[in-house]
Amino acid sequence: MTGKSDRDEFVRLVDDHGAVLFGMLRRLCGNASDAGAVYQETAIRVWRGFAARPDMRNPRAWLLTIAYRAYADWVEKRQASQELWDTADSRLDGPDQRALKLEEAQQVGLAVVRLSDPLRRAVMLHYMGGLTLHETAEALGCSEGTVKSRLNAAITKLRSILR
Numbered sequence: 142m143t144g145k146s147d148r149d150e151f152v153r154l155v156d157d158h159g160a161v162l163f164g165m166l167r168r169l170c171g172n173a174s175d176a177g178a179v180y181q182e183t184a185i186r187v188w189r190g191f192a193a194r195p196d197m198r199n200p201r202a203w204l205l206t207i208a209y210r211a212y213a214d215w216v217e218k219r220q221a222s223q224e225l226w227d228t229a230d231s232r233l234d235g236p237d238q239r240a241l242k243l244e245e246a247q248q249v250g251l252a253v254v255r256l257s258d259p260l261r262r263a264v265m266l267h268y269m270g271g272l273t274l275h276e277t278a279e280a281l282g283c284s285e286g287t288v289k290s291r292l293n294a295a296i297t298k299l300r301s302i303l304r
Contacts, residue, residue: 147191147192150191151187151188151191154187154200154204155184155187157200157201158200158201158204158205159180161201161205161270161271162180162183162204162205162208163176163177163180164271165205165208165265165269165270165271166179166180166183166208166212168269169212169265169269170212170215171246171250175215178215179208179211179212179215180208182211182214182215183204183207183208183211186207186210186211187204187207190207198279199276199279199280201272201276202266202272202276202277202279202280203280205266205270205272205280206266206280206281208270209262209265209266209270212265213261216254248303249299249303252299252302252303253265253299255302256295256298256299259281259291260291260294260295260298261295262281263277263281263288263291263292263295264292264295266280266281267288267292268292274288274289
């Protein structure tokens with residue numbers, strides 16, 4: 142059972158990293174409503190495992206890893222054609238430009254979903270989650286060289302899928 146200090150640490154963790162977490166989920170899910178649902182699922186998972194959490198040298202990487210797993214579970218429940226990213230800025234673009242950007246974002250999102258799990262996780266944590274190479278390596282439990290290799294392989298694979 143978790144105590145008051147665990148609650149305080151949990152609240153501090155969410156206060157410190159919640160905005161980055163929600164931003165990553167917003168980009169991944171494509172809208173705030175779905176991102177909010179995955180965010181809540183992430184919070185539940187974090188809270189349930191909080192007492193048994195590892196020694197956190199990088200709490201943000203730990204939190205984003207859990208969020209990515211919650212997102213991956215959410216994607217499995219959705220159809221492949223689900224809108225994944227909404228990159229259109231309605232204040233700057235006209236309807237045609239927004240539609241084109243949305244279509245491109247959907248194509249990229251569907252391509253990312255087709256990557257193998259190791260490549261997809263590296264892409265999500267580094268590019269979407271904003272983690273550095275070092276932080277991504279820590280979150281994935283591998284070396285920075287492995288992360289670089291996975292990111293390079295992912296980009297090569299994405300280029301071939303999107304041609």
